Amino acid sequence: MTPKLRVRGLRKAFGDKQVLAGVDLEVAAGTSMVVIGGSGSGKSVLLKCIIGLIEPDEGVIEIDGTDLAGLDREARDAKRAQIGMLFQNGALFDSLPVWENVAFGLLARGAVARREARARAEAVLAQVGLAASVGDLSPSELSGGMQKRVGLARAIAAEPAIMFFDEPTTGLDPIMGAIIDGLIVDCVKRLGSTAVAITHDMASARRIGDHAAMLHQGRIVWTDRAEHLLDSGNPVVDQFTHGRREGPIQMELRR
């Protein structure tokens, strides 16, 4: 069966630094993949390459078996319109009220009139546990957890087929992190979407992911079901997931 998302031989360098050195990754339709890796390991770069914010040096990115590089601009944009993204810091638009943030994608596509967009935004806000009155607030008036919820609402408002989550629990307390993870899982299941999350929060990784992969030195060095994260048998993954000071990752840092 053709995977929903397939990445093959993805390479990206910034100057002399080879951040991605041939990443291969497959995500089956309707499943969730969590990519773990240390700070600076290239997780965010991988995500930005897939969603088209960074141009990779080499490699193939396929959605539903179609290589995005082989499509003309309009067809590529149409494929990428199936994608929703929750940014690490929310990336909410300061100049717009919350409801316009949530409905931004719908309004931008001209899919709905403003009145209907407002109603849709309030319905999506309710799905992430926020009252309709929050829609009139400015993003700067929200707490970190609420901003994440609004970011999630914006990501799911257009009911995307593929959703990306960049460090969804960063900066949140453990309880709020668990709530956000729960909302992510609920939304992905309800929409039947395929999800890719990057994180270095192990609790979050096991809650969100059906499968997990470890990005290390620009390559995927391990992939398995997410429940095996803590007993992977891979020394790199074991050191990372258990937070041990000694191991192959630290030895490389010392060299």
Add this chain to the structure above:
Amino acid sequence: MNALLDALAGTGRSALAFCRVAGQLALFGLAGLFHVLRPPFYGRMVLRSMLDIGYFSLPVVALTAIFTGMVLALQSYTGFARFSAEGAIANLVVLSITRELGPVLAGLMVAGRAGAAMAAELGTMRVTDQIDALGTLSTNPMKYLVVPRLIAGTLALPLLVVVADILGVLGGFIIATLKLGFNSATYLRNTLDFLQTDDVVSGLVKAAVFGFIIALMGCFNGYNSRGGAQGVGAATTSAVVSASVLILAFDYVLTELFFSR
């Protein structure tokens, strides 16, 4: 010898960096102009930018123009009185304001106010991933953020300059009649008799060019800012300084063009 080579290498690096930025700016400007003509069009964003650049700059431009007209009348009186040519004050004030001081001073004021605000807003959007987020929401950031500001800058500054021209002449009129004892009807007749359509039009063309430059430099520096708060600060400074220098440089180029006609 090594010091000389180092100096040459440093000069070369600076020249290359300048050429690279100039090329990037030219491509950015061309991309902006290209997108002006292609849908989708964001009318609400154009109106919002018109308010930011035009309406909210009105007080500072108005004050600058009126005081400039007043100072011009006083200073020219001091000079012209030596040659018994006080009657030419009205001509000098209206020509200086409409052709030169109106557009240039309004441009510099708007560069300091609206150009800096544009760079800061876009720079903050860049470093907080808001510009990347636009790309994931079926929205071209160039069309949504840059094009409306380019259009608004080009349209708003000529409107501001019309106001600046009127208030600048009014400033001269106030000083000439209330302080220097000129007859108000004679002063107004001298002003209107000497003023030609070309004087006003050339000033408005300059204003449109300056408005485009202010928006272009604000957007270019903000859109390409990097490195958090410090990067946004640097982008803001660069936007104001580069727009101000370009306004003065293009003022000469345009004056030369109009003068040689």
